[in-house]
Amino acid sequence: GNSVTQMEGPVTLSEEAFLTINCTYTATGYPSLFWYVQYPGEGLQLLLKATKADDKGSNKGFEATYRKETTSFHLEKGSVQVSDSAVYFCALRYNFNKFYFGSGTKLNVKP
Amino acid sequence: EAQVTQNPRYLITVTGKKLTVTCSQNMNHEYMSWYRQDPGLGLRQIYYSMNVEVTDKGDVPEGYKVSRKEKRNFPLILESPSPNQTSLYFCASSQLGTSGINEQFFGPGTRLTVL
Numbered sequence: 001g002n003s004v005t006q007m008e009g010p011v012t013l014s015e016e017a018f019l020t021i022n023c024t025y026t027a028t029g030y031p032s033l034f035w036y037v038q039y040p041g042e043g044l045q046l047l048l049k050a051t052k053a054d055d056k057g058s059n060k061g062f063e064a065t066y067r068k069e070t071t072s073f074h075l076e077k078g079s080v081q082v083s084d085s086a087v088y089f090c091a092l093r094y095n096f097n098k099f100y101f102g103s104g105t106k107l108n109v110k111p
Numbered sequence: 112e113a114q115v116t117q118n119p120r121y122l123i124t125v126t127g128k129k130l131t132v133t134c135s136q137n138m139n140h141e142y143m144s145w146y147r148q149d150p151g152l153g154l155r156q157i158y159y160s161m162n163v164e165v166t167d168k169g170d171v172p173e174g175y176k177v178s179r180k181e182k183r184n185f186p187l188i189l190e191s192p193s194p195n196q197t198s199l200y201f202c203a204s205s206q207l208g209t210s211g212i213n214e215q216f217f218g219p220g221t222r223l224t225v226l
């Protein structure tokens with residue numbers, strides 16, 4: 001079946017550190033891949049997406065590349081800020097309209 | 112303001128007492144969906160709807176019902192809630208693109224406790 005696996009958190013970094021959150025997926029066919037962010041007490045917001053192999057999604061300094069050969073979509077940011085503290089979810093869209101989310105990775109950024 | 116609203120935001124109920132969580136969006140989106148969020152499991156899709164009167168099961172539909180009589184509303188119904196349905200519930204909506212659903216807009220969540 002379809003599934004998404006994320007690295008477990010929490011991840012704690014100092015401000016300006018480099019961030020990587022790993023995400024791998026299992027799916028048949030050619031899913032689209034997403035990263036969503038959830039701030040405390042809020043719903044999820046789309047951070048970035050990629051719809052086909054080798055696509056790179058980017059937004060607000062975050063980026064992720066759709067790697068079909070390794071079935072991965074790792075999230076990276078060169079220099080994190082305190083305001084990036086949140087829970088990050090990797091997700092895949094299968095068959096046009098069904099979604100599978102990872103378990104989420106909590107990021108804490110310290111000043 | 113474009114938004115997805117859910118009511119109630121918090122609900123404590125008892126086993127077997129029917130309840131409805133409402134979801135409404137003002138963006139004229141065709142696609143709407145319900146998710147539950149549980150620790151360590153992330154979000155799991157319960158039901159989704161591609162348009163009025165068109166609904167389908169997600170990954171975890173057991174114990175839930177939905178209806179889509181109007182485009183803007185997509186209520187989630189628990190006919191006989193049980194404690195394993197204690198969770199944080201999110202409603203989401205999206206436009207239907209030619210290549211599928213892309214950005215989903217999420218509501219603020221409903222925290223449900225079933226005693």
